[in-house]
Amino acid sequence: MNSPLDSTVLFQIGPVPITQAIVTTWAIMAVLVIGAFALTRRLDLRPTRRQAALELMVATLDTQITETTGAAPAPYRGFIGTLFLFILVANWSSLVPGIEPPTARLETDAALAVLVFGSVIWFGIRAGGVGGWLKSFAAPNPVMIPLNMLESVTRVFSMFVRLFGNVMSGVFVIGIVASLAGLLVPIPLMALDLLTGLVQAYIFAVLAMVFITSAVEDGAPTSPDTALPTTQKES
Amino acid sequence: MTLDWWGLGLQAVNVLILVWLLGRVFWRPVAGAIARRQQAAQAMLDAGKTAQEQADAALAEVKETRAGIAAERDSILVEAKASADATTKAALSDAQDRADALLAAARTAIGRDRAIARKENARRAAELSVEIAARLLGRFNTPAVQAAFRAGLVDAIAGMSAADRAALTASTADIEVVTATDMEDAERTKIEQVVKDALGGAPTLRFVTDPDLIAGLELRSAHFVLHNSWRADLENILKEVEDAA
Numbered sequence: 001m002n003s004p005l006d007s008t009v010l011f012q013i014g015p016v017p018i019t020q021a022i023v024t025t026w027a028i029m030a031v032l033v034i035g036a037f038a039l040t041r042r043l044d045l046r047p048t049r050r051q052a053a054l055e056l057m058v059a060t061l062d063t064q065i066t067e068t069t070g071a072a073p074a075p076y077r078g079f080i081g082t083l084f085l086f087i088l089v090a091n092w093s094s095l096v097p098g099i100e101p102p103t104a105r106l107e108t109d110a111a112l113a114v115l116v117f118g119s120v121i122w123f124g125i126r127a128g129g130v131g132g133w134l135k136s137f138a139a140p141n142p143v144m145i146p147l148n149m150l151e152s153v154t155r156v157f158s159m160f161v162r163l164f165g166n167v168m169s170g171v172f173v174i175g176i177v178a179s180l181a182g183l184l185v186p187i188p189l190m191a192l193d194l195l196t197g198l199v200q201a202y203i204f205a206v207l208a209m210v211f212i213t214s215a216v217e218d219g220a221p222t223s224p225d226t227a228l229p230t231t232q233k234e235s
Numbered sequence: 236m237t238l239d240w241w242g243l244g245l246q247a248v249n250v251l252i253l254v255w256l257l258g259r260v261f262w263r264p265v266a267g268a269i270a271r272r273q274q275a276a277q278a279m280l281d282a283g284k285t286a287q288e289q290a291d292a293a294l295a296e297v298k299e300t301r302a303g304i305a306a307e308r309d310s311i312l313v314e315a316k317a318s319a320d321a322t323t324k325a326a327l328s329d330a331q332d333r334a335d336a337l338l339a340a341a342r343t344a345i346g347r348d349r350a351i352a353r354k355e356n357a358r359r360a361a362e363l364s365v366e367i368a369a370r371l372l373g374r375f376n377t378p379a380v381q382a383a384f385r386a387g388l389v390d391a392i393a394g395m396s397a398a399d400r401a402a403l404t405a406s407t408a409d410i411e412v413v414t415a416t417d418m419e420d421a422e423r424t425k426i427e428q429v430v431k432d433a434l435g436g437a438p439t440l441r442f443v444t445d446p447d448l449i450a451g452l453e454l455r456s457a458h459f460v461l462h463n464s465w466r467a468d469l470e471n472i473l474k475e476v477e478d479a480a
Binding site: 017026029 | 239242243244245247250253256257260261263264265266269275
């Protein structure tokens with residue numbers, strides 16, 4: 001068995017090595033986009049069961065965002081929802097024989113962490129400007145600036161490591177068990193891996209939302225009347 | 236362990252593209268559908284609210300119209316009652332007037348009839364009295380009475396004017412000497428003598444008997460009558476009684 005930390009390069013495009021994780025990601029992207037396009041072609045005021053299921057999913061996501069941030073879900077819906085869907089589908093892609101989840105690779109999880117890091121900056125600046133975003137590092141007082149700056153990196157790093165560790169370990173354990181015990185023995189572990197994949201996708205999306213909310217709230221102009229309630233922080 | 240920075244960047248770009256694509260083909264359309272349905276539901280709610288308000292307004296208008304109808308009905312009833320009362324009063328007054336007029340006419344008629352009856356009764360009573368008196372006086376036709384009437388006749392002739400006595404005496408027709416009973420010859424002669432003495436001439440006298448005189452002695456000619464009897468007296472009394480009634 002190869003090391004889970006090594007990536008299998010399928011081909012090269014110039015200097016860019018195209019790994020299996022990237023190709024799988026492209027495939028997942030294609031499935032998601034084509035599936036979304038196919039599912040949302042005929043949306044009507046009188047919803048079908050398919051449309052009702054889609055709307056239930058979006059409404060649930062909006063509810064989660066609203067309950068977490070206390071703000072309108074529209075600006076965050078696309079990013080948070082796509083993160084959740086992509087990570088979920090990527091995690092569950094291990095069910096397809098011969099496919100290794102992209103989230104079991106360092107590059108994919110690191111890319112997701114980088115995107116969350118960038119999105120925190122983006123939404124923080126959009127909500128309170130550059131000054132507001134910089135001021136968020138001084139919350140609750142300037143003494144915390146070094147710690148906050150360190151935290152802004154470490155929290156996304158912890159997200160990246162958590163997702164990578166869980167998914168990679170699941171794939172690795174299933175591979176080991178399958179190589180030792182035969183065909184049907186890894187099935188309970190695969191079922192557990194499905195649950196782990198769902199939970200990890202949910203955790204990643206919720207944490208991204210919490211980080212963005214924290215940046216938006218800390219960077220927003222303070223007003224007793226408009227102050228948002230304190231949201232949960234990563235523990 | 237090495238990190239493939241090309242792979243990291245490519246995956247970041249891939250996820251960003253996916254975010255953009257899904258935002259266009261999934262999140263926005265589905266959220267838009269939800270928003271459209273919410274707007275449609277809100278529009279239906281607004282329409283329902285508007286319809287409810289219109290229905291409430293129509294109901295209020297109906298209630299107001301119903302109240303107006305009730306008030307108009309009450310007014311019409313009051314007017315009808317007043318009109319009926321006025322008509323009743325007028326009818327009663329008219330009936331009262333008519334009844335009063337009828338009563339007055341009846342009273343007048345009764346009074347008239349009563350007066351007529353009283354007059355008639357008085358007349359009958361007088362006639363009855365005269366009849367009774369005539370019958371009573373008929374029983375007292377004695378020689379003394381005859382003498383008294385004879386003296387009364389002489390007084391009456393004496394009371395006449397000389398011209399009347401002369402005209403009576405000069406009359407060619409007979410002068411009737413009317414008595415109530417047949418006189419004996421001696422009595423007749425006596426009466427004839429007295430009359431001729433009173434008239435102062437020689438008239439032709441003819442004795443006639445008329446029981447209606449009751450008692451008395453009268454002279455009658457073609458153009459002259461000298462009443463001197465109880466009949467004449469009773470008729471005079473009767474006339475006076477009737478005139479007095």
